[in-house]
Amino acid sequence: MAEDETPEVQQLPEIIVLGPPVVFETYEKEFCSKFRILRPWESTLPLSEFLLAHAQNTNAALCSGYFLLSTAVLRHLPSLRLVVTTSAGVDHIDLSECRRRQISVANASTLFSADVADLAVGLLLNVMRQISAANRLVKNGLWPKTGDYPFGSKLGGKKVGIVGLGSIGLEVAKRLEAFGCIISYHSREKKSFVLYPFYRDILELAAISDVLVICCALTKQTRHLIDREVLLALGKKGFIVNIARGPIIDENELVLCLQQGLIAGAGLEVFENEPHVPEALFSLNNVVLSPHSAAFTMESLWDSYEITSGNLEAFFSNKPLLSPVLDK
Amino acid sequence: MATPTQKPSSPRQQLGQIVHLGLSSFLNTHHKEFSSKFQILRPSESKFPLNQFFTAEAQNTQAAICSGGFKLSADILRHLPSLRLIVATTSGLNNIDLSECRKRGISVINAGNIYSADVADLAVGMVIDLMRKISAGNRFVKTGLWPKQGDYLLGSKLGGKQVGIVGLGSIGVEVAKRLEAFGCKISYYSRKKKPCVSYTFYSNIHELASVSDILVICCALTEQTRHLINREVLLTLGKEGLIVNIARGAIIDEKELVRCLLQREIAGAGLDVFEHEPRVPQELFGLDNVVLSPHFAVYTEGASRHLEEHLIGNLEAFFSNRPLLSPVLDDE
Numbered sequence: 001m002a003e004d005e006t007p008e009v010q011q012l013p014e015i016i017v018l019g020p021p022v023v024f025e026t027y028e029k030e031f032c033s034k035f036r037i038l039r040p041w042e043s044t045l046p047l048s049e050f051l052l053a054h055a056q057n058t059n060a061a062l063c064s065g066y067f068l069l070s071t072a073v074l075r076h077l078p079s080l081r082l083v084v085t086t087s088a089g090v091d092h093i094d095l096s097e098c099r100r101r102q103i104s105v106a107n108a109s110t111l112f113s114a115d116v117a118d119l120a121v122g123l124l125l126n127v128m129r130q131i132s133a134a135n136r137l138v139k140n141g142l143w144p145k146t147g148d149y150p151f152g153s154k155l156g157g158k159k160v161g162i163v164g165l166g167s168i169g170l171e172v173a174k175r176l177e178a179f180g181c182i183i184s185y186h187s188r189e190k191k192s193f194v195l196y197p198f199y200r201d202i203l204e205l206a207a208i209s210d211v212l213v214i215c216c217a218l219t220k221q222t223r224h225l226i227d228r229e230v231l232l233a234l235g236k237k238g239f240i241v242n243i244a245r246g247p248i249i250d251e252n253e254l255v256l257c258l259q260q261g262l263i264a265g266a267g268l269e270v271f272e273n274e275p276h277v278p279e280a281l282f283s284l285n286n287v288v289l290s291p292h293s294a295a296f297t298m299e300s301l302w303d304s305y306e307i308t309s310g311n312l313e314a315f316f317s318n319k320p321l322l323s324p325v326l327d328k
Numbered sequence: 329m330a331t332p333t334q335k336p337s338s339p340r341q342q343l344g345q346i347v348h349l350g351l352s353s354f355l356n357t358h359h360k361e362f363s364s365k366f367q368i369l370r371p372s373e374s375k376f377p378l379n380q381f382f383t384a385e386a387q388n389t390q391a392a393i394c395s396g397g398f399k400l401s402a403d404i405l406r407h408l409p410s411l412r413l414i415v416a417t418t419s420g421l422n423n424i425d426l427s428e429c430r431k432r433g434i435s436v437i438n439a440g441n442i443y444s445a446d447v448a449d450l451a452v453g454m455v456i457d458l459m460r461k462i463s464a465g466n467r468f469v470k471t472g473l474w475p476k477q478g479d480y481l482l483g484s485k486l487g488g489k490q491v492g493i494v495g496l497g498s499i500g501v502e503v504a505k506r507l508e509a510f511g512c513k514i515s516y517y518s519r520k521k522k523p524c525v526s527y528t529f530y531s532n533i534h535e536l537a538s539v540s541d542i543l544v545i546c547c548a549l550t551e552q553t554r555h556l557i558n559r560e561v562l563l564t565l566g567k568e569g570l571i572v573n574i575a576r577g578a579i580i581d582e583k584e585l586v587r588c589l590l591q592r593e594i595a596g597a598g599l600d601v602f603e604h605e606p607r608v609p610q611e612l613f614g615l616d617n618v619v620l621s622p623h624f625a626v627y628t629e630g631a632s633r634h635l636e637e638h639l640i641g642n643l644e645a646f647f648s649n650r651p652l653l654s655p656v657l658d659d660e
Binding site for chain 2: 115122123125126131132135136138139144152155174175177274289291297298
């Protein structure tokens with residue numbers, strides 16, 4: 001690691017990379033031109049030993065959305081002042097410990113919101129209009145033999161319940177309105193700048209909705225927010241799309257409801273135990289699965305590089321962070 | 329519910345007589361409603377050849393329902409001498425000899441825009457599928473590859489992409505409206521520039537292809553649009569370009585499309601329609617960047633209801649000498 005470091009590199013500010021995140025792997029050269037990089041995954045040492053040996057003076061960390069930045073890890077980084085996560089979500093970071101130690105946290109902010117919303121709508125269209133299933137049917141040579149295909153579900157006029165009207169939820173709402181959907185939402189609080197009907201009770205929202213789109217953050221309050229009761233309220237003709245975090249839905253219950261035909265279908269981009277997906281879903285034609293890649297378009301990866309390196313540079317030059325979630 | 333009558337002719341003669349040309353699962357499903365209002369002749373269920381059936385049974389028939397797959401040729405029209413009205417179940421009329429209808433003074437009504445939203449929804453669904461690799465990702469996960477390969481499928485952002493709509497009719501307008509909400513930039517090619525439309529107009533299909541990232545085919549099939557999308561247009565669309573067709577298969581030169589996809593001259597395609605349905609070029613079956621569907625863009629529960637209203641409404645009006653609900657087409 002440090003063997004081939006030139007004097008120029010040694011002058012660069014040091015960051016530890018945890019994950020590593022996809023954006024680091026894609027733009028490694030660019031990151032290396034700005035920062036001196038600690039790469040724990042390249043070491044044979046277990047993480048805690050690596051941190052003890054090499055990262056005691058490190059002030060900044062670049063962290064992937066998958067890396068569990070727990071209290072234990074944070075305790076091995078005594079000089080840490082900044083965490084930059086490539087994700088929009090911060091549920092993988094022990095925020096109360098960061099707050100206690102006055103460690104700033106920056107995330108991807110609204111960078112991915114449009115792309116994630118695009119995928120949410122794409123998944124919904126795919127499930128309701130059976131695009132993937134029909135694709136498989138035709139490619140298996142079954143079209144001439146099966147005759148007419150069963151009816152898909154019309155989007156126009158359907159009631160869509162958005163769970164979490166943050167920046168992603170708003171982008172989803174805007175898109176689905178163009179299809180003639182009618183939007184309502186559930187959120188911690190009513191949003192004053194929005195005209196969509198607000199439902200404080202998730203069960204009420206599910207009961208009046210034809211579609212639920214999960215767009216909220218994962219917190220203690222939202223874990224298993226969508227449970228069996230909510231799914232039953234959504235009903236046999238209801239669809240659910242989740243592009244937020246797997247644990248917001250009780251996955252076991254979701255699988256049961258789908259197997260028993262208690263909801264009409266699901267589009268899922270996130271799961272409780274990624275990359276493991278309940279195999280019971282593999283054979284269901286009314287379920288469309290995506291390998292948690294919503295944020296990843298070629299364009300957004302570059303944007304992600306810009307915002308993460310921008311946050312790190314701002315920190316090292318004592319300038320305000322670009323996208324702070326927690327700031328001391 | 330219609331009950332069999334003792335008197336063989338009176339009640340039935342009061343019902344207007346319609347000949348149903350072609351096959352329609354819709355009419356089969358809605359058999360009861362139609363039979364209670366009209367007397368329907370079904371040549372497809374007869375063992376006699378069509379023209380023989382018409383000569384024997386349909387010499388006085390004034391109205392026809394024509395399904396999309398049925399080739400309503402001049403020859404057939406000659407065997408239906410009393411025909412005054414054709415109600416098509418489709419929006420497309422490329423299967424009907426319209427000039428012969430005009431000559432004979434037969435009014436033709438199509439399905440208008442009852443399907444437009446549903447068709448546009450499928451077109452946009454295919455665009456997003458191709459751009460964000462949804463069907464490919466679904467297969468990736470369902471074949472158990474995610475834990476093994478850990479690959480992420482890098483898609484392409486929709487916002488800012490140039491979409492070229494070929495044919496800005498009622499479907500094209502619905503596609504444009506939807507894709508605008510994703511931040512796409514809309515241009516179009518049409519026979520004539522549309523007034524009151526802010527999208528950029530191109531009178532030349534090659535120019536549209538050259539500025540577009542995605543082409544969405546929404547026009548009618550006519551002599552002018554047959555093979556409109558040929559090899560040259562596809563090459564102009566380019567290696568990063570996508571094409572979606574929910575209109576009619578023959579608007580694209582299918583052999584050339586297959587060649588361009590196999591040679592990676594374009595990036596992908598979404599196709600609901602084909603030149604020789606239900607035959608689909610098998611070379612497309614193994615391509616992950618191609619999404620295929622069995623000409624089902626209109627098949628939602630909502631469209632079925634609208635079609636029923638369209639057919640029954642117009643036919644009832646015709647037989648009661650009231651104005652028809654839908655405009656009569658004098659030019660496709």
